[in-house]
Amino acid sequence: MSDEIPQPLPLADPDSAPYWEGARRHELLIQRNKVTGEFRFPPGPMVNIPGVQDWEWARASGKGTVYSFCVAHHPAHPYFRDKVPYNVAVVELEEGARIVANLLDVADDAIEIGMPVEVVFDDVADDVSLPKFRPSA
Numbered sequence: 001m002s003d004e005i006p007q008p009l010p011l012a013d014p015d016s017a018p019y020w021e022g023a024r025r026h027e028l029l030i031q032r033n034k035v036t037g038e039f040r041f042p043p044g045p046m047v048n049i050p051g052v053q054d055w056e057w058a059r060a061s062g063k064g065t066v067y068s069f070c071v072a073h074h075p076a077h078p079y080f081r082d083k084v085p086y087n088v089a090v091v092e093l094e095e096g097a098r099i100v101a102n103l104l105d106v107a108d109d110a111i112e113i114g115m116p117v118e119v120v121f122d123d124v125a126d127d128v129s130l131p132k133f134r135p136s137a
Contacts, residue, residue, distance in 0.1 A: 005079045009128050016043050018057045023129045026121045030097050032058040041097040062119035063136065064093040071108045091117055091133050105134040 012020040019042075022029035030041045034054040044055075069089040075081045089103050089111070103111060104120060117133040124130055 007079050007124060008077050009125060010130075015045055019043050020128070022057070022059070023121060023131055024127060026129060028060040028062045028119050028131055029057045030060050030093070030095065030099075031055045032095075039093070039095040039097040041093075041099050060097075060119075061094045064091045064099075064117055064133070066090070066103070066111060066113055066115040066117060067092040067098055068113065069103070069111050071111075087111060089117075089133065099131070101130075102132045103134065104132050 010016075010020060019029055030039050031043050032039050032055065034056055039058070039060070040055075067090040069087055071085050071087050072080075073085045075084050080086065085108060087103050087108050088100060090098050090100055092098050103117065104122075106115075116136045118136040119131050120134050121129040122132050
């Protein structure tokens, strides 16, 4: 019997399933209002009221800037106990929506608010890819 604790993985629900399916294909999808053009994240119910709230899934550029971040020193789940410290960032996408993700390829003490970043995908299971970000030029 293994003492290894499995990595917690996201569970898709009817509202987030297209997001996770896109991530599996290495596409960052977010919801866009067909009427106003506004983007939103996290995904919400796709209640379509023509002329008011008419939502669709759209591919995001995957580019943005660090809006905020923290460095966790205490694991939020037992799986992460030997992975601390790790960063958690809020990335403001070019489209205006904000997404929470880890930053890769940058030391925690080198992360800066306003740092330009781009999406990358971490294939953590056969059927799960997590969007993460790395610094971009």
